[in-house]
Amino acid sequence: xxxxxQKTFAGIxxxxxxxxxxxxxxxxxxxxxxxxxxxxxxxxxxxxxxxDSGEIHLRxxxxxxxxxxxxxxxxxxxxxxxxxxxxxxxxxENIALGHEPTLGxxxxxxxxxMKQEAERLLGLLGVNISATRTMRELSVAEIQTVEIxxxxxxxxxxxxxxxxxxxxxxxxxxxxxxxxxxxxRSGVAIVYISHKMDEIFRIADTITVLRDGKYVxxxxxxxxxxxxxxxxxxxxxxxATILEDRKVHGEPVLEVNRLGKTGLFREISFNxxxxxxxxxxxxxxAGRTEVMNALFGLDPxxxxxIVVNKKKARIRCPADAMRLGIGMVTEDRxxxxxxPTMTVEHNTTLSALTRCCAGEFIIxxxxxxxxxxxxxxxxIKTSGRRQEINQLSGxxxxxxxxxxxxxxxxxxxxxxxxxRGIDIGAKAEVYAIINRLAREGKAVILVSSELPEILSLxxxxxxxxxxxxxxxxxxxxxxxxxxxxxxxxx
Amino acid sequence: MQCPSDKxxxxxxxxxxxxxxxxxALILICTALSFCSPHFLTWPNLxxxxxxxxxxxxxxxxxxxxxxxxxxxxxxxxxxxxxGVVAASFAHPGDYPLIIPVMAGILAxxxxxxxxxxxxxxxxxAPFIVTLGMMTIARGLxxxxxxxxxxxxMSPSMTRLGGDFLGLPIPVLVLCGISAVSWxxxxxxxxxxxxxxxxxxxxxxxxxGINVNGVKLLAYTICGAMAGLAGVILAARITTGQPNxxxxxxxxxxxxxxxxxxxxxxxxxxxxxxxxxxxxxxxINNGLDLLNVSSYYQQIVKGIIIVxxxxxxxxxxx
Numbered sequence: 001x002x003x004x005x006q007k008t009f010a011g012i013x014x015x016x017x018x019x020x021x022x023x024x025x026x027x028x029x030x031x032x033x034x035x036x037x038x039x040x041x042x043x044x045x046x047x048x049x050x051x052d053s054g055e056i057h058l059r060x061x062x063x064x065x066x067x068x069x070x071x072x073x074x075x076x077x078x079x080x081x082x083x084x085x086x087x088x089x090x091x092x093e094n095i096a097l098g099h100e101p102t103l104g105x106x107x108x109x110x111x112x113x114m115k116q117e118a119e120r121l122l123g124l125l126g127v128n129i130s131a132t133r134t135m136r137e138l139s140v141a142e143i144q145t146v147e148i149x150x151x152x153x154x155x156x157x158x159x160x161x162x163x164x165x166x167x168x169x170x171x172x173x174x175x176x177x178x179x180x181x182x183x184x185r186s187g188v189a190i191v192y193i194s195h196k197m198d199e200i201f202r203i204a205d206t207i208t209v210l211r212d213g214k215y216v217x218x219x220x221x222x223x224x225x226x227x228x229x230x231x232x233x234x235x236x237x238x239x240a241t242i243l244e245d246r247k248v249h250g251e252p253v254l255e256v257n258r259l260g261k262t263g264l265f266r267e268i269s270f271n272x273x274x275x276x277x278x279x280x281x282x283x284x285x286a287g288r289t290e291v292m293n294a295l296f297g298l299d300p301x302x303x304x305x306i307v308v309n310k311k312k313a314r315i316r317c318p319a320d321a322m323r324l325g326i327g328m329v330t331e332d333r334x335x336x337x338x339x340p341t342m343t344v345e346h347n348t349t350l351s352a353l354t355r356c357c358a359g360e361f362i363i364x365x366x367x368x369x370x371x372x373x374x375x376x377x378x379x380i381k382t383s384g385r386r387q388e389i390n391q392l393s394g395x396x397x398x399x400x401x402x403x404x405x406x407x408x409x410x411x412x413x414x415x416x417x418x419x420r421g422i423d424i425g426a427k428a429e430v431y432a433i434i435n436r437l438a439r440e441g442k443a444v445i446l447v448s449s450e451l452p453e454i455l456s457l458x459x460x461x462x463x464x465x466x467x468x469x470x471x472x473x474x475x476x477x478x479x480x481x482x483x484x485x486x487x488x489x490x
Numbered sequence: 491m492q493c494p495s496d497k498x499x500x501x502x503x504x505x506x507x508x509x510x511x512x513x514x515a516l517i518l519i520c521t522a523l524s525f526c527s528p529h530f531l532t533w534p535n536l537x538x539x540x541x542x543x544x545x546x547x548x549x550x551x552x553x554x555x556x557x558x559x560x561x562x563x564x565x566x567x568x569x570x571x572x573x574g575v576v577a578a579s580f581a582h583p584g585d586y587p588l589i590i591p592v593m594a595g596i597l598a599x600x601x602x603x604x605x606x607x608x609x610x611x612x613x614x615x616a617p618f619i620v621t622l623g624m625m626t627i628a629r630g631l632x633x634x635x636x637x638x639x640x641x642x643x644m645s646p647s648m649t650r651l652g653g654d655f656l657g658l659p660i661p662v663l664v665l666c667g668i669s670a671v672s673w674x675x676x677x678x679x680x681x682x683x684x685x686x687x688x689x690x691x692x693x694x695x696x697x698x699g700i701n702v703n704g705v706k707l708l709a710y711t712i713c714g715a716m717a718g719l720a721g722v723i724l725a726a727r728i729t730t731g732q733p734n735x736x737x738x739x740x741x742x743x744x745x746x747x748x749x750x751x752x753x754x755x756x757x758x759x760x761x762x763x764x765x766x767x768x769x770x771x772x773x774i775n776n777g778l779d780l781l782n783v784s785s786y787y788q789q790i791v792k793g794i795i796i797v798x799x800x801x802x803x804x805x806x807x808x
Binding site: 296298317319321328330337339340341346350351353357360361408 | 677678679680681683684686687689690691693694695696697698699700701753756757758
């Protein structure tokens with residue numbers, strides 16, 4: 001199907017030379033860690049992105065998929081992780097959306113035909129959902145089935161499903177699998193993306209593994225087992241970052257007791273000492289970011305205690321957290337890291353503006369001095385402090401965000417995916433900063449999806465799975481395989 | 491606010507146009523007008539222009555604060571009427587010293603602005619809706635307080651506020667004063683910087699420890715206070731509190747800010763641009779007056795300028 005696909009984002013290879021062949025009637029699982037390139041590849045097939053090179057063949061003929069609409073016309077349908085129904089329309093209307101059957105020239109919608117078609121498609125899938133119900137009344141699993149029916153209605157020859165079971169119950173998974181098998185029997189090719197190993201082995205005929213944007217291999221599912229699959233997924237060398245010898249840890253500065261938030265995480269307990277780097281590993285959606293957001297007051301927890309410097313803390317907003325000496329580099333740099341309309345200087349000093357002030361007045365000379373010092377300290381590559389932050393590369397933007405956080409002089413630093421989307425050089429610089437922070441006696445929490453990073457930088461690793469702590473591991477005595485074993489949903 | 495890294499001629503031109511486009515436009519129009527009409531470049535006419543823009547200027551500076559946070563305020567025109575009526579009610583001869591009606595007008599504006607801010611931040615209702623509601627409420631209040639009739643019989647000390655001081659119109663002096671203070675506030679005060687941050691990226695501002703709701707509340711309150719000030723001045727100039735005054739003033743104020751480069755999505759712009767925007771609108775109106783163009787056509791021209799200014803800004807901004 002797809003041959004030698006390459007895709008580069010801002011100088012970073014998201015995919016290089018990936019080939020994938022999917023046969024009709026095949027249930028093809030696509031596996032890989034976060035950032036392995038699964039989503040990029042599927043988005044290319046679904047017409048959301050264009051490949052930089054390589055070609056796509058459909059039924060033996062080379063094709064160009066211009067946009068999602070074009071993909072649908074060519075028989076490729078994608079069911080996203082986040083479903084997008086129109087909640088106040090009926091099941092039949094949603095299934096027909098975009099190609100409603102019409103009567104005559106005026107384009108009157110033929111409601112009867114629309115309902116019949118919906119019932120026919122749902123019947124093919126062997127499910128019992130009334131076509132006249134509104135989408136709002138349906139469960140997540142039912143919405144998924146409707147989306148599949150919609151894809152079927154477009155005569156999709158290839159159906160891509162991205163983590164379809166992430167939000168549905170076990171019983172519903174069974175029903176979904178029955179639907180998928182029915183589809184496959186009727187000759188539809190299915191690409192199934194999931195992190196859940198057990199599911200993969202239950203549903204998939206063929207498994208393709210991607211790693212770091214590269215093609216690792218395709219195997220019949222029967223030839224693999226869980227252990228072999230994990231080693232294919234992680235089998236990369238550890239980057240040569242030397243674990244610094246920092247065995248002496250000081251006082252505990254942070255204690256988290258049975259922190260919980262409905263639907264996101266529960267019973268989270270851990271502690272953190274001065275000079276320690278605590279790694280938090282887990283898959284996307286395991287609740288890592290949510291716990292960090294609760295600690296920093298971005299989205300406070302419902303239950304449990306946070307104890308900072310032996311005093312019980314109430315953290316309701318980031319300002320509270322900052323007063324307690326907690327600083328955080330958020331996962332979403334564009335969303336809540338930078339202010340895109342401001343200069344490098346104004347972004348850097350935003351959190352610690354009082355340090356540049358006499359009373360309420362900003363002393364520009366003081367601000368300039370601080371920013372010049374930080375540009376040098378963090379090696380921020382910029383044409384000057386008045387450059388707009390938008391014009392900086394991702395890595396340099398990240399360094400600005402880190403500098404901004406550290407200017408508040410926190411004693412506890414939370415770094416959520418600090419190296420995501422930045423190039424290798426900038427990564428190394430970020431690692432050096434993390435090590436320096438620990439040496440200076442700060443307590444660091446490093447949330448990362450890159451296991452080599454966690455293994456080589458941290459003193460202790462928490463593995464999160466489905467909203468709770470699955471294991472606490474010693475990086476010197478564990479391996480990527482073991483971490484992944486705990487991280488995989490059961 | 492930044493020099494182009496690529497010093498090629500076209501990049502330089504785009505940069506100059508973006509930074510100084512409105513100044514260039516203003517100079518070109520003034521030059522043309524001074525050739526077309528012998529009256530344009532005369533002291534009395536220039537004073538007239540500034541007097542004409544002073545009310546719109548004050549409102550535009552006020553609304554700039556709100557626009558910078560990414561919000562909007564549609565209640566300004568009604569607030570002008572309400573605060574004018576309130577001020578006039580306290581300004582009958584022999585009632586109170588001048589400071590009382592002036593403060594009453596400003597405080598009434600502040601209160602309405604603060605009410606806007608509270609509902610927008612605490613109630614999480616869109617600024618468009620909240621201030622649209624306030625537009626009607628304030629107009630209604632003005633009619634209730636005045637009984638639907640102009641509030642007249644104003645003390646001479648109050649009407650003098652609409653006149654001159656040392657040969658310069660007092661409204662113009664007020665505009666200069668509040669512009670200078672606002673400019674300093676946005677450039678040099680911590681909260682001023684926070685206003686830009688909130689408008690640029692609300693989530694990042696919050697994550698930086700900024701009290702986002704507090705900043706927004708402040709912006710709407712300042713905007714309301716400016717509307718109060720404008721209301722007092724208008725009442726003094728027309729020597730009555732008119733419950734029907736100020737119709738659609740908010741649109742002219744927003745237009746001036748936008749022509750001056752303030753972004754409706756927040757985070758970009760400032761008082762300097764807003765003043766130039768108000769000046770540009772005033773000069774063009776004055777020029778069309780001098781050239782005896784019908785006021786019907788003036789409306790069309792104003793509309794074209796608003797859209798054109800933003801369009802040009804977009805083209806060269808990218």
